[in-house]
Amino acid sequence: MENNIQLLLLCALPMAAALACYLLAWLAPATARRFNGPLGAAALAGSSLLGAMLWLPLAGANVAASFSRPWVKLPDTTTLLMSGGQELFLSIPFALRLDLPGLLFAITTAGIGLAVLLYALRERRDDERRGLFFAHLTLFSAAMLMLLCCDTLLLIYIAWELMGLCSYLLIAHRATPLARRSARLAFWTTRATDFALLIGIIILMANFNVTALSGLNIAGFYQRAVELGVSHAPLEAWFGTVGILLVIAAIGKSGQFPLCFWLSGAMVAPTPVSAMLHAATMVAAGPYLLYRMSGLFFSGNGALWGGSEAAMLTACLVGAVSLILCGVMALCADDAKRVLAYSTASQLGLAILAVGALSEGAAIWQLTAHAWAKAALFLGAGLLAASLPGHSTSLKALAGSARQPLLRLALVLAALSLAGLPLLPGGQAKDSILHALWTRALVQLDPATGTSLGASFPLAQAGWTVSAVLLLLSVPLTAAYLIRLVGILGWGKPVPAAAAVAVSGDAAVEAAEHSTGAAAPSPGLTQGWGLAKGLVIALSLFGTIALALLFGPGRLSTRLPLIERPWAWAGEGSPTAWLTAAASLVFILGGAYFAWRFNVARPDEGARLLRDGNLKRTVAYFRNGMLLRQFWEKLAGRGGWLLAQTWSLSDRRVVDALVAGALSKLGNGFSEGSRIFDKRVVDGARWAFCEFWWWLRRLHQRLLQTGYVQHYMFIILLGAVVLCFVVLRPLGDTFKSILGRR
Template sequence: MIWILPAAVGALLLLVRRAPRAVALTTAAATLALAVWAAFARPAVRFPFVFTSGFAVDGLSAVMAVTVAAVTLAVLVFAAGELREARFYGLMLVFAGAMLATVTATELTMLLMGWEVMGAMSYALIGYWWRDDDRVTSAGVAFLTTRAGDLGLYAAAGAALAAGGQGLWLDGLAGLAAPWRDLVAAGVVLAALGKSAQLPFSFWLSRAMAGPSPVSALLHSATMVAAGAYLLMRLQPLLAATGWAVPVAAWAGGLTALLLGAVAVAQRDLKQLLAASTCAQIGLMMMGSVAGGAAQLVAHAAVKSLLFLGAGAWLTALGTKDLAELGGAARRYPVVGVSFTVGALALAGVPPLSLWVTKDTVLASAAGPWLHAVGLAAGLLSAAYAGKALASVWRGDGLVGGRRALGARSSDAPSPGVPPSGALSPGVLSPAVPSSGALSSGAPSPGVPAASAWSLGSLPPLAVASAVLGVVGVPVAWAWWSALVGDPGAAGVSAGELVVSGGLAVGVLAAALVRPGLLVSGRPGRTGGWLGLEALARAVVWRPLMGCARALAWFDDRVVDGAVGAVPRVGMAAARAARMPFEAGLDGVVRAVAGAALRLGRLARRPQNGQVHTYFAQAAVSLIILALAIVLVR
């Protein structure tokens, strides 16, 4: 299947480490070609495993496979300008291969394997600069948080097995008997919320910003975070059969879209703003039909990969991701600036760009007016935080105090001796205006390396995709799209809804651009701190869990080990107690017998003097005694 190529080459790169960039780019291009072929050929394979397992490509998985492969190629092309380590490219290819395995699996065992490998690779990539303790800690927090949600998928597999089926085929889960069907659905929803950073798991995505920007671009757009939304789309029949799982997932997504949209507005860090916006946009995908969610997922993949790559380019060149210090960055580096602007306008829902349409296709199928209102409010927040980002990078004086500390080291920049976090050397970002001074974190320099120069070419295609992918949601293409992803008859969006939402988005965006200071607070506060979710998780889950672990360790050390140690002590005490009345007497008997034998031996030695006549005399005496004994006995 498609996933074998990137996973196998990635694993080989981790071992051989030869020509990593060329091998990785060639593999990514070949994977994209295979994904396009599979989208038309629709291959399927079955094989014996624990149960009969398999992989197949249908309409929904074809869309996902092409999206994953295309974004992976674009991100690796961008990363090839600076990152050279085989470890990076090997991990990225295995990461993409695991996502491809997840979206093409037709049986729960195979899906779970891809799901787990993807989580492991995310840990390695977020903590890529492993000499930095803070980054490793962030990777651990992200990994443990997603693992907590992943337990739901294990519970779902266990419930499906307990239901007595002969396999774990995804298309057969909806037919399980109650209550096993409900338990499977509950596990699936939990796993999806954890993987897609929905409430209450959202804070792990903030921690994921510790990785290189290309990692963020791939993780936030087409892999990992999108996996939860895909899982809910793939198992929509199961969720619908329960009667409760669909509204639970929809409301969880809606609340995440609204609250994390507010978190994005409050951010002063560009990558954190984009991370919170990912949570919000993924939440929108969970609110409506499969067709609407899939359209939103594909368009969002192009938009978010573009925005993260642009943020990474500026981070490399300017050494900062602080919105207050990015003033004029878009004018200074126009290729990145224009591409980033297209992505931000699409994120804002500005007509006629992609997310304007796809967002409304989701809202058109939202269940009930209250959920629709929540989604609409979340869409307006999208325009607000996108406008805040645009104002920051285009205005000449920044957002706060006119500071232009372009050489300041960012908290996201690696520590000394660690490779830079961006995917491009500063030289590729040819400034539009002369620099007023050298940048301490890499000043623009002449003589751009060839690899860096052409890697910037991945931004314009992503900008074009961000602009046009919404065409799948327009009424003339909607019937084809909904049939392709297996959701025929899904509600489409009307022209009136598009006009209203587009007009509101433009109005909010204009306000954010004209008065950006309204969106900036002196201190991030609870909203800027991701609603205190990580602190809450530590207080409610982590500390009690560690307390229980310490209590169990004490019980094991003191009680269990004490009981085990008491057994030999009691045995020795019993032995000592038994020794006094019994062993002493037995020892006396043994010593008496030994003493008697010793004395008899000494007596027996006396006649053994070596004189023959003495031996004859002894024999004669013995015979006389024997004769007397015979006579007496008779």
């Protein structure tokens, strides 16, 4: 395959710019403050341009651009054993590969990154540390682009981790205690789930010798199993395991249900960071990776297919539960940025659900639609907050602040696209997923083979049914929180600023943090914000109408026949599709009506509803993110801390005491033993020896020295006899033998 230099540049340009930014920030901070922003923006503009230039050739031929060159040679056991000791190294290439959906999202990332950097240039004008800030932002986009482009599994992991680090640096940018805490929480949460990705990659590399995604031909593995005449159940089990591990990684990275607390905590960061984190980078990585590896969930090749029910079910349930619960949290939140944060978790849940529903193309379309609309909404909210004293982002403070018609239009368009109005990109994606779910669950079809999918995957079928119902329920919910948001922003009754700060819980602390945050520009929209406003409007218009016209899967864009769209809707134009769209339209209108009525048209009625005790408590519970943060902090933070302290103490008191104690006991025992031995045995022997001589002497005195001569003579005689027998006889024998030998 030919090496595509444009692709390399698309990936490497922002990375190089980020490195240059860091070097500048270290070597010449003053220059860095001035030039880092434009440098990063230029690199991202270059990337978007390269992406656009890649689009037409790629779309015309419907091929993937790729780039590959040798990188690392890993010594590997499997290779060694397979080759019978001939080959030792598994070479891991530096491989990039971008297919059409990937390219669509790469253009999205680079474009939104550019817009965010331009916005940040205005917003961070007075920030002392903006040199590093722009460097982080550029690196963040660069890492995401790398993740999108990379084919090599290890490089994907690297980009994945790099994003985690960037998110930490950016969330902590305000350097207040709250910001630091949120940043650490975000980093640790994502890092904890990153190991799922690492283990998944290791399983793929170690068990299947797959180093790059393009080598992950799962259908081929199934085919080979059939050719060898073995069951492919173990293969399905392995791939399903990896699939579930990937979903776990996505739960962390994309802030899905049980771990969604870090996303809302990340709202401490400045607006550009939130926009970038939520729209183009970081959170989109999870569903994108699932899209790239969707073969793990289900893979078919003609009549031959295999898939893991457990993985599909996990993806469906994780997605659907996040979709609903985070949607409820968004509805209950009272801070504009928090509404948007929870809505991100909810919308990305939809993308993960799409992968579980085996319509991964729709996942990419959902990601793209969400990214543009969310970027517009975040930057819009930030823009409005910048005009307030204290930069509060609470809904009460922001009520009615979007008075300019164009801005209002932009926000409403973006919100409607997110809410899934048919014909807008978000609506196309959602309807496509909904359609896929309920046709898969109920109609039981597999268009490729004619075999029935639902019948072969009963568990997954149950998952599809449940999540179709949940998705349908989430439609009015999504519409409600988005209409509530833009309704309050555009048409709400303004309240005095002093009262606006009086909000409860974390939001209050956060509001205080915001007001004391570094580098606050003077209140009111002063000059220079015109460009930022234009950006928001452009983002919204492009992300809704132009996107649908240019790239959309629906009927609108059939006038551009040259584009083959992998995210095209399978049932497009069929009666079931019209039914789906009509149903979701009705649900949207219903949700929107209630949101408008209780928040904008009759806010007092809404307030009265909330005054009711039970509902109030429920709303407060969801507003605080279902206390998930507190739960995890208690469980992991406090628990880990206790464990660390206990073990640290026991290491000195118990392990050290035991080992060193045993050692010293051994030494002491040895020396003490020697002392006792010396005293009892060695000394005792000396004593016994002396005693013996003493006794001999006494014997001598008592028995021998009698004083009689005849006694003495007798003893001498006795001695002579003994001498003769004991000494002389053997001596004689010896002489005899010597002589005899002669």
